[in-house]
Amino acid sequence: MEQQQSGSPSPRSPSSQPYLTVSVTDPVKLGNGVQAYISYRVNTKTNLPEYQGHEKIVIRRYSDFVWLRDRLFDKFKGVFIPPLPEKSAVEKFRFSAEFIEMRRQGLDIFVNRIASHQELQQSEDLRTFLQADEETMERLRSQETGIFKKKPADLMQIFKDVQSKVSDVVLGKEKPVEESNPEYEKLKHYIFELENHLAEAQKHAYRLVKRHREMGQSLSDFGKAAKLLGACEGDILGKAFSDLGNKSEALSVKLQREAHQLLMNFEEPLKDYVRAVQSIKAKILKLGASLKCQMIFGVFLIYIYYCRDKLMLTRSDKVGEAEHEYKEAKSEEATGKFETIVRLMNEEIVRFQEQKTLDMGIAFHEFAKGQARLANSIADAWRSLLPKLEAFTSDPVTFQGCAHVYA
Missing domain, CATH: 3.30.1520.10 (Phox-like domain)
Known part of the structure; x- marks a missing residue:
């Protein structure tokens, strides 16, 4: 505020x-x-x-x-x-x-x-x-959840075989409620696609950070080697090599610093949104799982009556009654709650997209600024060495003087 x-x-x-x-x-x-x-x-x-x-x-x-x-x-x-x-x-x-x-x-x-x-x-x-x-x-952290707080996926596993048998024997190949809701399917498709794209971008951001760090380390090693080489040369050439080594080490520090900035301001925001999308994905899948779990309990009731009917060869009306109760619960309660939550999720997605647009804009802006800043620093550093190094390629007298020292 x-x-x-x-x-x-x-x-x-x-x-x-x-x-x-x-x-x-x-x-x-x-x-x-x-x-x-x-x-x-x-x-x-x-x-x-x-x-x-x-x-x-x-x-x-x-x-x-x-x-x-x-x-x-x-x-x-x-x-x-x-x-x-x-x-x-x-x-x-x-x-x-x-x-x-x-x-x-x-x-x-x-x-x-x-x-x-x-x-x-x-x-x-x-x-x-x-x-x-x-x-x-x-105390709150250490409290156990207990058996009645099992996740829907756990409960689904318990009734997996029952669902399969009832689907084949009693209900046939009925399409799940969550797959028949276009809004749910659209939401799920968007999140799955977004997760793939963000994960790919974050993977390449990680590689950029790694490349900056590796290049920084290579420049540091090269700088040390150049200074050692300069110590074996005459004053003029030795000074040029020493300057080259110092510039390399200074650029190494800049690259390492930029790698850290790239990690914190670019890779981490991308990784954070990968985690955010995975959290949304888990919420969406949990919604579908919760509905399936609720349906399985209804299906389980049908299965009990069905098995009883097959074994006792009596009370066949109970199967029909159970199916009727199951379909009523499915259409009025389960489906209604499911659609309400899907509408809430769609509202949440709008808020999420607005925040993502802002955060990603900042992250990519920081990335571009950092790369431009680093490129200018590298160019300026090498450019400052050119006059000294060019003297050895354009002035034969200088080369002859250096060669005469070691003749």
Whole structure:
């Protein structure tokens, strides 16, 4: 939110408009060995009445952020929950300064996206995350979900064989409800395509970062070799080689610095959106899985009656009754809820696309600026050496003088 520096309060100032801002700062390593982890200082500023005061500072660890995301993912069916920065799969990088800063930045983006979302910012779980003491968070983190909170995919696996048998024997090859909804199919197709394109762009961004770092290392090695070569030459040629080595090492530093900027301002934003799209994809697939799970329970009822009818050769009317109940539930309740959530998801996609356009525009702008800045620095550095090096190719006297020293 904007704030006026002076004068009477603006209608848009925090004093008159609701605001909720969060900063994730000061990563600190705690513990040793496999028990080591990074804690973060989470500072919340708000004027929302449901919060405890205008400012609150708590200490959180990565698993607390995971707890928040999982809670929101389960409770807000049609809302796309922002992704978390990934965990390091390589132990030696887990506590590197670069990785810690990337994670801190990712966690800051994650929690502020939630805080700025009109619906998610009302979540009781968010308020708990931003205000509860460390002991409370640890207790909440360690609570077991229990068998009745199994994911739809787990329940689907239980009834997989039943669904197959009933589909073949009783219902035939009926098309699933989620596949018969054009809006759902359009949404799913868009997200799957976007994931492929973003993943491809992020893969090449990674290669650019790697190339910058490798080139920087090569220039550093070449610079050292050039200076050693210069030490074996006469004063004039030795000075030229020494200058060449110094320029190479200076450019190496610039390339390494630009590689870091490219990582933070280009590759990481792309990677963040790959994770965001994967999160949306998971939400979409979970919606379809939830509907299938609900349908399977209905199908299971039919299957029970069907088997009973086949074994006892009686009460054949029960199969028809079960099918009727199943179809009613499918058309009125399951399909209705499904379509409502799809509409919410389409609204979320519009918001997501607007934010993606802004963020990707910034990322590509930073990329272009960085490459232009680096290209100019490299050109200027080599250009400054040309007069000295050209002297050895254009002035035979200079060459003869150098050769005479070692004759």
